[in-house]
Amino acid sequence: MTTPFYVTTPLYYPNAQPHIGSTYTTAIADTLTRYHRAAGEEVFFVTGTDEHGEKMLEAAREAGLEPKAFVDGMAERFSSTWKQLGFEYDRFIRTTDADHVRAVQHLWQTIYDRGDVEFREYTGRYCVGCEAYLTDRELVDGQCAQHLTEPEERSESNYFFKMTSYFDDWVEHLESHPELVTPTRYRNEALALMKGGVLGDLCITRPVERLTWGIPAPWDDDYVLYVWTDALVNYVTATGYPEAGWEERWSGVHHLIGKDILKPHAVFWPTILRAAGLPLFQGLHVHGHWNVENQKISKSLGNLVDPHVMDEKYGFEGFRYYLLRDMSFGTDTGFSESGVVRRINDDLANDLGNLLNRSVSMTGRYFDGVVPEASEPGELAEVATRVAADVDRHVREFSTQRALTALWELVSAGNKYVDAQAPWKLAKEPEQRRELERVLYDVLESLRITAVLLAPFLPGTAARILGSLGDPPTAATLAEATRWGGLPAGTSTQVIPALFPRIDTD
Ligand SMILES: [Zn+2]
DSSP states (O other): OOOOEEEEEEEEOTTSOOOHHHHHHHHHHHHHHHHHHHTTOOEEEEEEEOOOSHHHHHHHHHTTSOHHHHHHHHHHHHHHHHHHTTOOOSEEEETTSHHHHHHHHHHHHHHHHTTOEEEEEEEEEEETTTTEEEOGGGEETTEETTTOSOOEEEEEEEEEEOGGGGHHHHHHHHHHOGGGEESHHHHHHHHHHHHTTOOOOEEOEEETTTOOSSOBOTTOTTEEEOHHHHHTTHHHHTTTTTSTTHHHHHTTEEEEEEGGGHHIIIIIHHHHHHHHTOOOOSEEEEEOOEEETTEEOOTTTTOOOOHHHHHHHHOHHHHHHHHHHHOOTTSOEEEOHHHHHHHIIIIIIIIIIHHHHHHHHHHHHHHTTBOOOOOSOOHHHHHHHHHHHHHHHHHHTTOHHHHHHHHHHHHHHHHHHHHHHOHHHHTTOGGGHHHHHHHHHHHHHHHHHHHHHHTTTOHHHHHHHHHHTTOOOOOSSHHHHTSTTOSOTTOBOOOOSOSSOOOOOO
């Protein structure tokens, strides 16, 4: 039995709407899931909402609702958006779900029983935005570096997880297993947080006299668990933890996150897993931020980029292509609507759409729409084989950008091939009939393989291409489906409306 591929997005904090950042993370997870499933692997894709904590309670109050009614509405907004955009997750987990509450209490009781939780009197500087106490070394000019606000001094008695006692072990392990946190710069950031004495032990509770909206600490009714110590556990909850058999799914887990939540994922989470005696994740993959006109996306700036609006204006797959194609995984990228339009016009309408349209049109004109006989595999077959291997490698390295760049080498090779072979000239010479068959077969077959490889990225577009090619038989695995020669001669093709109509930019 091979290791299943289990991918998670962060649980989105539903005091804001779905925006470009959460749409991007979820689109990558959806693409990876579809790819691994097509490759014949067992897959599991989990997303959801993080519903507890002080900020959520405030947002509910502002909306004039009870917290549960408020988060019910917000969770629905996220799940219905993802469904509308075509994301095929296996579970939408909510931190208010009963099985999650059980898993969280079980895990923290385990850590408590092992002696890694301590009750302490504490005075510290508390950032409401972070919902956390910050150490001196985390402050920049007395302010939280992320929220640019001055933390308030608070005095409380709370439970602490002796997180720092796990740092040496995790640092050593991460240094010898660099693949656990990618790209490299984020591994280095995580190591710096632990080596420099920047972080202290983790305060894992809040007194109920101050906050009741949380999961009760199982060993003390006067406390609820801190929102991060609750939310991170969802990744194991979704495997069925602590019921028997949960480890199998967990053995293939990869987390996808944005760089703003590196600390909880690269420091809190692995040390929590260690303390609870659970195996580590297989990979933590960190992407950069989308900046709109060079500002970080934020609710207050009103520059969220609503995926519904993008869907209405451009069709979601055009926007999805832009997201997956334009951001180099790990680095920040500027978002612009003109960038979306350019990708749709250049890559999708021109390169891909035209290749399909002219190939199928010529098949109609010269062969009554029927796929001609194949010859020996030629230059396009070679490109297709190389591209399929490249796409596979890049997808497994979480780089959708490199994968799509590689795939477009096949599209562009197809266009160059048609231009160079000039079927319209061959068609004028009856003795070139066999040559004309060879050329058109090769380009149609390259389009079939393009569609098979494109399907995880743009499922609707790929289905339309395959429909235009007469819905050739599908294969059980991606390796078989991308083998040259899968398009049977005699298949009836049909010209379809433009895959992506050009968007007028005047
Ligand atoms: Zn903060």
